[in-house]
Amino acid sequence: MHRIIIIFSIFTLIVSCKTNVDCGIDPLIVKSNDSIISKAESDSIGQKWWNDYLEKIEEPKLKTLENESYRLLIYNSLGESSKTYRIFKNWNSYKLVYKEFGKVNSDEISNELLVNKESELSKKEWDEFQELLQHSGFWSLPVTIDRIGLDGKSWVLQGINPNGNKCTNREYHVVARWQPIDTMKVMQLNRKLIELNGK
Numbered sequence: 001m002h003r004i005i006i007i008f009s010i011f012t013l014i015v016s017c018k019t020n021v022d023c024g025i026d027p028l029i030v031k032s033n034d035s036i037i038s039k040a041e042s043d044s045i046g047q048k049w050w051n052d053y054l055e056k057i058e059e060p061k062l063k064t065l066e067n068e069s070y071r072l073l074i075y076n077s078l079g080e081s082s083k084t085y086r087i088f089k090n091w092n093s094y095k096l097v098y099k100e101f102g103k104v105n106s107d108e109i110s111n112e113l114l115v116n117k118e119s120e121l122s123k124k125e126w127d128e129f130q131e132l133l134q135h136s137g138f139w140s141l142p143v144t145i146d147r148i149g150l151d152g153k154s155w156v157l158q159g160i161n162p163n164g165n166k167c168t169n170r171e172y173h174v175v176a177r178w179q180p181i182d183t184m185k186v187m188q189l190n191r192k193l194i195e196l197n198g199k
Contacts, residue, residue, distance in 0.1 A: 056101065056111070056113075057082065057084055057099055057101045057113060058099070058113060058116065059071070059084060059086070059099070062158045062159075062160045062172070063160060063172050065088070065160050065162075066162055067088050067089055067090050067162070068088065068089045068160065068161045068162065068163075069086060069087065069088035069089075069159070069160050070086070070087050070088075070129070070133075070157065070158065070159045070160075070189075070193070071084065071085065071086040071087075071157070071158045071159075072084070072085045072086075072155065072156070072157050072189075072190050072193045072194075073155075073156045073158075074153055074154075074155050074190075075153065075154045075155075075156065076152075076153050077152065077153075077154065078152075081100070081101060081102030081103070081111065082099075082100070082101045082102070083098075083099070083100050083101075084097070084098070084099040084100075084101070085097075085098055085193040085194060085196070085197055087121060087126070087129065087193065087196065089126065092123075093120065094120070094121035094122070094123065094125065094126040095118055095119065095120060095121060096118070096119050096120075096121050096193075096196050096197060097116075097117070097118050098115065098116075098117050098118075098119075098197045099113060099115055099116050099117075100113075100114045100115040101113055101114065102114055119197075121196060125196055128192070129189070129192055129193075129196070132188055132189055132192055133159070133189065135188075136185040136186060136188055136189055137167075137185065138157075138159060138173065138175065138185075138186070138189060139159070139165040139167055139168045139170060139173050140167060140168055141173075141175045141185065141186055142175070143173075143174055143175060143176060144176050144177075145177065152178060152179045153178070153179060154176060154177070154178050155176070155177045155178075155186075155190055156174060156175075156176045156177075157174070157175045157176075157186055157189060157190060158172070158173070158174045159172065159173050159174075160172050
């Protein structure tokens with residue numbers, strides 16, 4: 001009897017070791033992503049600007065959150081305005097936070113928080129977003145691509161999963177695009193967040 005239990009345990013261990021998720025991820029992209037994120041975090045001037053901006057729009061630092069969360073920030077460099085969509089899971093409830101930051105009218109000198117609303121999401125809506133995350137390969141998408149400009153909008157999608165992603169074992173990821181093309185995989189996620197706000 002003990003022999004059967006030992007054999008079964010060894011078999012289970014071997015099978016479980018071989019059932020790691022094969023995500024088809026290019027290890028060079030993962031290494032590059034880690035390098036870019038690390039470099040951005042060590043840039044004290046850039047981090048100060050980012051932290052100040054988050055404070056202005058009354059948003060948390062995503063990496064410090066304990067709940068799974070995703071945030072899309074659409075930043076317009078011309079008007080220094082932004083729209084923020086953040087969804088998060090809190091135990092068995094799901095929420096969306098939407099914010100607009102900008103000038104009340106063109107005569108204003110400084111920007112302010114114009115809209116700050118929180119709404120409930122259904123489990124079905126959360127699950128749909130999770131399915132899109134998996135389908136798009138969000139956790140392994142390049143942080144940046146060779147498409148930059150001075151004017152226009154930057155789209156920054158961040159994700160935090162305290163349990164880590166099955167494919168990359170990362171808890172945090174960010175995908176930044178300037179004037180993204182609608183056919184990009186990340187745009188499916190961005191559009192879904194915008195759609196959830198407009199429901």
